[in-house]
Amino acid sequence: MIRDLSMPIYEVMSTLRAVRRLKTDPIPDAVLNRILQAAAWAPSGGNTQPWRIVTVRDSAIRRRVGELYRPQWQAYGAQARQNLAQLTGDARAKQERMLDACDYLGEHMGDAPVLLVFCFNPDLMAITDADLGRPSVVGGGSVYxxxxxxxxxxxxxGVGCTLTTLLCFAEDALRSLLEIPQGWYTCAVMPLGYPVLGGHGPISRRPVEKLCYADTFGSRLDLDAISAST
Ligand SMILES: Cc1cc2nc3c(=O)[nH]c(=O)nc-3n(C[C@H](O)[C@H](O)[C@H](O)COP(=O)(O)O)c2cc1C
Known part of the structure; x- marks a missing residue:
């Protein structure tokens, strides 16, 4: 067991936000080990754990991953900036700040001291919604x-991180770079590093009553308000 190191869990959950500006300082092995152990504790369908993490610390490989990410972000970010035109005021300013941070990560992904590349093997998964004629998500539930x-x-x-998925568009290149075997695919690349700015902190999410219903979809759920809700 890992003891005496923990923030209260609700504080952890309610401050997990994307931290995209990361220092190049190394992450100590003991810290990285605890992060990977936390991943390994996750549940999966049938407990098959159909995922693996390639922990990229080699600077040349990190740089190459960063070079693969950059054009993917540039293409996605250009579209996102066009969509800004529909926003005004605070909402626009907030979105602009986020895109600035995304631009920073787009340029610096390879400078993060650690990149976690999450791989999965669908042959090891019971994907119960595979044949329903709609996008399948259950398999992801054994990885995310x-x-x-x-x-x-x-x-x-106190380590900054962001879940990124844009590198799925460059999966073939990532596969050959990281020697990922056939049958395994990628679903997330997570840069880790100590934060340049404030790090994890307050988040903005819809309130529970907008997301959760009573008994039937759309029916209002009345619960005592949680004073700490964001
Ligand atoms: C499935 C998924 C994919 C994401 N992909 C990216 C990505 O490719 N690049 C990126 O900068 N952020 C990515 N994010 C981070 C989200 O943009 C971020 O969590 C969201 O905007 C909310 O911001 P916050 O977590 O800072 O509150 C992704 C998040 C999720 C859950």
């Missing part, structure tokens, strides 16, 4: 809890 556990551990450790 590990991603989330790693991020929660990062908050606890």
């Amino acid at each position: 809890p590990a991603v989330q556990n790693a991020m929660l551990a990062c908050v606890n450790e």
Whole structure:
């Protein structure tokens, strides 16, 4: 067991936000080990744990991953900036700040001291919604809890992190760079590093009553308000 290192869990959950400006300082092995252990504790369908993490610390490989990410972000970010035109006031300013941070990560992904590349193997998954004629998400449920556990551990450790998925567009290049075998695919790349600015902190999310219903979809759920809700 890992003891006496923990922030209160609700504080961890409610301050997990994307931290995209990261220092180049190394992450101590003991800290990285706890983050990876948290991932390994995650549940998965049938407990098959159909995921692996390639922990990239080699600077040349990190730089190459960063070079693969940059054009993906540039293309996505250009579209996102166009969509800004529909926003005004605070909402626009907030979105602009986020895009500035995304631009920074787009340029500096390879400078983060650690990149966690999450891989998965669908042959090891029971994907119960595979044939329903709609986008399948159940398989991801055996991988993203590990991603989330790693991020929660990062908050606890004061390590900045962001879940990124744009590198799926460059999966073939990532596969050959990291020697990922056939049958395994990628679903997230998470840069880790100590934060340049404030790090994890307050988040902006919809209130519970907008997201959760009573008994039937859309029916209002009346619960006592949680004073700490964001
Ligand atoms: C499935 C998923 C994919 C994401 N992909 C990216 C990404 O490719 N690049 C990036 O900078 N952020 C990415 N993010 C981070 C989100 O943009 C971020 O969590 C969201 O805007 C909320 O911001 P906050 O977590 O800072 O509150 C992703 C998050 C999720 C959950």
